[in-house]
Amino acid sequence: MYSNSLTIEQTSEKLEFYFSGELNVYKIAQYSEQMNTLNFNVKSLLIDLEKVTVFDTSAALFIQELQNKTSHTTFHITDKKIEENLKLVKNQPLLESDYVEKKENFLESLGKNAHENFLSFTLFMEFFGKVFFSGIDYLKNVKNIRYKEIAFEINESAIKALGIISLTSFLIGVVVAYQSAYQLKIYGANIFIVDMLGISILRELAPLITAIVIAGRSGSAFTAQIGAMKITQELDAMETMGFNPYAFLVMPRIIALMITLPILIFVADVMGVLGGMIVAYVDLGITSNLFLERFNEVVSVKHFLIGMIKGPFFAFLIASIGIFRGLQVKDNTQSIGFNTTKSVVESIFAVIVCDAIFSVALTTLGL
Amino acid sequence: MKKIIEVNNLQTSFGSRVVHDGLNLTIGEGEIYGLLGPSGCGKTTLLREMVLLQEYSGGSIHILGDDLKQLHYHEAQTLRQKWGVLFQSGALFSSLSIKDNIALPLKEYTKLNQKMIDEIVAFKINLVGLKQADAHLFPSQISGGMKKKAGLARALAMDPKLLFLDEPTSGLDPISAREFDSLILKLRDMLDLSIVMVSHDLQSIYDTLDKMAIIDNKKIAYEGTLENLNKSESPFVQTFFKERL
Numbered sequence: 001m002y003s004n005s006l007t008i009e010q011t012s013e014k015l016e017f018y019f020s021g022e023l024n025v026y027k028i029a030q031y032s033e034q035m036n037t038l039n040f041n042v043k044s045l046l047i048d049l050e051k052v053t054v055f056d057t058s059a060a061l062f063i064q065e066l067q068n069k070t071s072h073t074t075f076h077i078t079d080k081k082i083e084e085n086l087k088l089v090k091n092q093p094l095l096e097s098d099y100v101e102k103k104e105n106f107l108e109s110l111g112k113n114a115h116e117n118f119l120s121f122t123l124f125m126e127f128f129g130k131v132f133f134s135g136i137d138y139l140k141n142v143k144n145i146r147y148k149e150i151a152f153e154i155n156e157s158a159i160k161a162l163g164i165i166s167l168t169s170f171l172i173g174v175v176v177a178y179q180s181a182y183q184l185k186i187y188g189a190n191i192f193i194v195d196m197l198g199i200s201i202l203r204e205l206a207p208l209i210t211a212i213v214i215a216g217r218s219g220s221a222f223t224a225q226i227g228a229m230k231i232t233q234e235l236d237a238m239e240t241m242g243f244n245p246y247a248f249l250v251m252p253r254i255i256a257l258m259i260t261l262p263i264l265i266f267v268a269d270v271m272g273v274l275g276g277m278i279v280a281y282v283d284l285g286i287t288s289n290l291f292l293e294r295f296n297e298v299v300s301v302k303h304f305l306i307g308m309i310k311g312p313f314f315a316f317l318i319a320s321i322g323i324f325r326g327l328q329v330k331d332n333t334q335s336i337g338f339n340t341t342k343s344v345v346e347s348i349f350a351v352i353v354c355d356a357i358f359s360v361a362l363t364t365l366g367l
Numbered sequence: 368m369k370k371i372i373e374v375n376n377l378q379t380s381f382g383s384r385v386v387h388d389g390l391n392l393t394i395g396e397g398e399i400y401g402l403l404g405p406s407g408c409g410k411t412t413l414l415r416e417m418v419l420l421q422e423y424s425g426g427s428i429h430i431l432g433d434d435l436k437q438l439h440y441h442e443a444q445t446l447r448q449k450w451g452v453l454f455q456s457g458a459l460f461s462s463l464s465i466k467d468n469i470a471l472p473l474k475e476y477t478k479l480n481q482k483m484i485d486e487i488v489a490f491k492i493n494l495v496g497l498k499q500a501d502a503h504l505f506p507s508q509i510s511g512g513m514k515k516k517a518g519l520a521r522a523l524a525m526d527p528k529l530l531f532l533d534e535p536t537s538g539l540d541p542i543s544a545r546e547f548d549s550l551i552l553k554l555r556d557m558l559d560l561s562i563v564m565v566s567h568d569l570q571s572i573y574d575t576l577d578k579m580a581i582i583d584n585k586k587i588a589y590e591g592t593l594e595n596l597n598k599s600e601s602p603f604v605q606t607f608f609k610e611r612l
Contacts, residue, residue: 023489025525029478056526056556057494058487065486081559090558092490093499332461332507 006031014044017066020051025058032062040069048076050229060085061092088241090313120328127324131254134246142347149252157218157253158260162267169209169268173201179282190284194291197276198299202307206268208355211314214261215347219322222253223343226326235327250323257319261312269307303365310358314351321347351360368395371431371529371561372417378425379412386412388585389426399555399562399575404582405603410565411533412580415561418452418531419443429527448476450529453520455537457514459506465492465517466502472524491520497549512543514548523554530554532564536571548574569607 004021013327015038019031047063049055067073077083104112138144180196226249229235236246273295280286286294325343329335372394379387380559386409394400402410415421417428419435428472433446459468469488473479479487482541492502495516506514515535522530535551536544548571554560566572572579573593581589581604 024471025477025479028483029480032480032483033478054392057490058483058526061486061490062483065483084557092486093492094486094489100502330507332505334462 002053006034008034008038010038010042011041014046015040015042015070016048016050018051019244020053021306022054023049023052023059023062024054024056028059029150029367031204041072042070043072045073046076047068047073049082050076052079052082054310055079055082055085057085057089060089064089071109080264091133123328124321124324127321127327130246131250131320134244135251135254138247138251144247145255146252149248150256153256154258154260157214157221158259158264161214161217161264165210165213165264165268166271167330168213169201169206170271170275172205173272173277174279176200176205176272177276177279178283179279181279191290191294193276193284194294195298197273197280197305198295201276202269202299204355204359205305206272207265207310207314207316209272209309209352210261210264210268210311211318211323212348212352214264214315214353215351216259216344218257219318219347220340220344222319222322223326223329223340224336227322227339230327230329231331231333231336249254250320253323254316254319257315258312261315261318262308264306265311269304306358306362308367310355313354313358317350317354318347321350368397370394371396372400372563373429374413374417374426375429376426377413377416377423377428379409379416379423385585387423387582390580390582392580392587392590394561394563394578396448396561397555397559398577399551399564401572401576401579402563402565402582403567403572403579403607404566405607406589408582409585412549414531414533414563414565416516419447448472448525449527451519451525451605452531453515453518453522453533455533456511457506457518459514459517459521461506464503464505465509465520468506468517469524470520472521474526476525487524491523494523494554495520496546512539513545513548515539519550523558526558528558528560530560530562532562532566534565534567536566536568541570544568544571547571547575551575564580 002020004023004027005019007018007020009016009018023031045066047061047066060082077086177193177197180193181190184190184193184196226235229249235245237248238248276289277288279290280291322343325339325346329339370393372392374390374392377387377390379385382496386400390413395396402413404410412421416423416435417430419438431449433442438446446561459465460471463471466485466488469491470484473484473487488502490500492499497513497516497520501509501513501589502518507518519532519535532551536547539547550594551564552575553561555562564575566576576593578592579590581601583601589596589599596604
């Protein structure tokens with residue numbers, strides 16, 4: 001066995017390379033470094049491969065490149081295989097070197113982005129129309145409604161979410177109460193914590209927190225599920241078999257979420273107020289009896305109802321954006337990640353915009 | 368002839384379901400070796416076990432002299448660089464162009480400069496019969512046949528001497544499938560490859576295989592060349608090679 005090495009001999013007239021041992025893709029980087037300082041401006045080049053034991057096509061390309069550097073090259077080769085390899089790489093076409101990735105300037109990318117956003121908005125409108133259309137078709141006949149799928153989705157996206165929603169809203173109740181208790185104590189206005197908590201939690205915080213948790217939990221799940229189904233052509237298969245994906249996949253999810261979000265908001269209301277109540281007792285000495293009595297007096301039922309009414313609207317936005325994003329998935333794996341991110345961000349944004357509209361409209365109406 | 372793969376008394380089971388019950392086979396250097404059998408007989412499982420993607424429950428597999436069960440992490444990594452694997456649908460990395468897919472092992476495992484890498488990639492692309500202009504396309508933009516060729520080019524990136532192919536011609540039209548067969552034969556001769564492949568394609572089996580193992584009913588029903596096939600009494604062999612026998 002020969003050890004792996006390269007011996008270089010240089011005179012002003014000629015350059016000689018003696019390779020031995022393995023000459024393969026792992027070795028050529030080292031050898032080419034060894035040659036970095038050499039002067040290839042010589043009359044003749046000798047490449048000796050007689051002691052080479054392992055030779056692959058990458059090495060052949062490397063040798064060919066050496067050969068191209070000078071006009072006259074002699075080889076010392078005994079192994080037939082090496083000669084064949086060298087012959088194999090002769091006159092290979094090269095990668096298109098004139099290929100340059102196009103760089104966009106600011107205006108170009110701005111325009112492209114705007115156009116893309118516009119397109120995705122029109123696509124969403126198209127989706128919206130289809131949902132509306134198939135929704136009417138769906139609800140026209142009670143027999144059409146797919147109770148099993150709806151029940152499955154209710155279990156997946158609501159019942160399994162009860163724990164996290166209870167915990168989150170309980171903590172939000174605790175935090176809000178704790179912070180306001182500190183301020184209220186200064187003014188001696190302890191009892192007003194009930195008004196504050198009641199209105200803020202029932203009307204705004206519980207619906208928002210619930211919607212955000214569900215957007216992160218179910219919205220992303222919808223996108224990933226439907227996106228994966230699109231990649232594996234399951235959606236195409238459904239369509240060719242005459243199953244309308246809107247009836248099978250879209251409507252059950254939207255309906256399930258619209259039914260369950262108000263229920264989840266109710267749970268969040270209870271847990272949030274409970275959290276506040278505990279802090280009110282511990283920090284301000286307001287007993288639960290006093291708390292509930294005051295709650296009954298000052299927090300009118302309209303706040304509760306407004307919070308609940310928001311539920312189906314938020315649910316519709318979350319579910320439809322999640323599903324829409326799933327349907328936008330192209331046939332590569334990156335696109336699932338991209339669309340899932342977009343789905344969560346967009347649905348939370350949509351929920352907050354919707355909430356702002358509610359807030360302004362209802363206040364203007366004097367509710 | 369040197370043995371490169373030896374499987375001895377291999378046992379595989381998933382839970383209570385036994386897939387392999389004592390498989391024995393040997394694959395020699397320079398052979399194109401086929402793993403055949405009915406659906407669900409565990410051909411692909413055997414292939415996955417050979418390339419360290421799946422654990423087996425008993426027996427042993429030796430590849431290039433290494434016992435797969437005894438390998439430490441670094442030994443396994445070294446072994447992995449000595450083979451190339453082509454998956455059924457190419458399994459190209461969808462975030463990388465074809466060129467970058469092929470260049471990836473070169474970039475990770477060697478210190479070659481970009482020019483040399485480009486040259487090797489161009490050579491590999493040419494070798495498997497793709498056009499240089501396709502090099503900048505992404506996997507989602509090319510056809511199934513091109514994906515397989517690109518997958519093959521990636522498997523060959525480091526010039527391995529051992530190649531595993533999982534149903535290389537499935538999903539290809541007959542013309543592309545025959546082209547792929549002749550490509551495999553050509554590569555074997557040019558690059559001194561040993562090839563292990565799972566196949567269902569009769570024509571490809573007749574055209575390319577030197578030796579084969581037929582797995583049926585958890586055991587090897589037949590191992591040997593096409594010519595001696597009529598000696599086998601397995602019902603699968605009788606139906607599958609009906610025309611030939």
